[in-house]
Amino acid sequence: MPEGHTLHRLARQHQRMFRGQRVSVSSPQGRFIDGADAVNGHVFEKASAYGKHLFHHYSGARIVHVHLGLYGKFTDFTVDAGVPEPVGQVRMRIIGTERGTDLRGPTACEIVTEAEVSEILARLGPDPLRKDADxxxxxxxxxxxxxxxxxxxxxxxxxxxxxxxxxxxxxxxxxxxxxxxxxxxxxxxxxxxxxxxxxxxxxxxxxxxxxxxxxxxxxxxxxxxxxxxxxxxxxxxxxxxxxxxxxxxxxxxxxxxxxxxxxxxx
The missing domain is CATH 1.10.8.50 (Helicase, Ruva Protein; domain 3)
Incomplete structure (x- = not known):
């Protein structure tokens, strides 16, 4: 299972790839269709991580919560030569102006509210990678x-x-x-x-x-x-x-x- 540094690294990477862009979000696999529809076409505002949890924050106060679990993985691609066809069971696909990423095999990929984010964080101890860790x-x-x-x-x-x-x-x-x-x-x-x-x-x-x-x-x-x-x-x-x-x-x-x-x- 990926450790905390991996999620923080992903958060930084996704910020560089998508921040401030109106992105396309889909679920080629079909298991995240409603969630993808809720953020598709919205502006990707930021990505954050806490422990082994990743959060994508979109305009309209919409948040996608991802927990990779044992098998989850993001795979990036460029779109300059056209968007590639999804390969395998892609739970969530995000496409920005220049790059995209596919998420496969996560334990959790869901739309959550700010209150639900607070509930998740309340169950966790301090994250050594956060400046506010106590x-x-x-x-x-x-x-x-x-x-x-x-x-x-x-x-x-x-x-x-x-x-x-x-x-x-x-x-x-x-x-x-x-x-x-x-x-x-x-x-x-x-x-x-x-x-x-x-x-x-x-x-x-x-x-x-x-x-x-x-x-x-x-x-x-x-x-x-x-x-x-x-x-x-x-x-x-x-x-x-x-x-x-x-x-x-x-x-x-x-x-x-x-x-x-x-x-x-x-």
Whole structure:
């Protein structure tokens, strides 16, 4: 599932592509026809992101809410040589003056009101990528919870936008045992991790990929797959730790794969 930096990057990209334009919106697949009709021909005012949620704001106070889920993806195209025929199950197509984009496979693609946007955001914790983020609410939730920190970091109501890669890598970078209860976290420890998370996710927005390995620890070991980031622990089960050579361990925690070094994070 795309992590928060991907949605913020998409919001910036869609602003560059469509902001201020009267766009054409359709649903070639047919599952978003009413929603597409509601914004078709309207001015695309802005795009915004919060956590793993993307919002397209149109004139007339119309808003499209997108959650990519596990399989959602936007594919861009140019229109200078004509608009291409849709390929596959395109839920929503947006066409501007020079470029267009197709959305396939999202968990959510729906028209929402401002009140409904507020309801969505009220269910989420602070987003490290937003300038108005207040980490104190996340700290309050964590410090009072007996759930393990490895689970709390994936809870979008605690911190919005953190996915499995950032969860595993952040805990390793700060030598935190993912099985430690939130009640046993120190405030300074959380503060350092939050500051690091903000920087890591902003790098993800700028670079378009997740980068978590410090230069001094990057010895050229291969990534866990083609075009995948090099990581400390994520998807490296059984491989030697980059720092201490202990085999990386894995287990399923609340339905998601957890990775950690039993030596560095003891």
């Amino acid at each position: 980490p104190s609410s996340a700290w309050t939730r964590i410090s009072k919870s007996r759930r393990v920190i490895g689970a709390l970091l994936m809870d979008q109501s605690v911190i919005a936008g953190v996915g499995n890669v950032y969860r595993n890598e952040l805990l390793y970078r700060h030598r935190i045992d993912p099985h430690r209860p939130g009640t046993q976290m120190a405030h300074g420890e959380f503060g350092d991790a939050w500051t690091d998370l903000v920087e890591l996710m902003n790098v993800g927005v700028r670079k378009g990929r997740i980068i978590t390995i410090r230069p001094e620890d990057d010895h050229g070991m291969p990534s866990y797959g083609r075009r995948r980031p090099r990581t400390y622990v994520y998807r490296r089960a059984g491989d030697p730790c980059r720092i201490c050579d202990t085999p990386i361990r894995t287990e399923v925690l609340e339905g998601r794969n957890l990775f950690w070094c039993p030596t560095c994070q003891s």
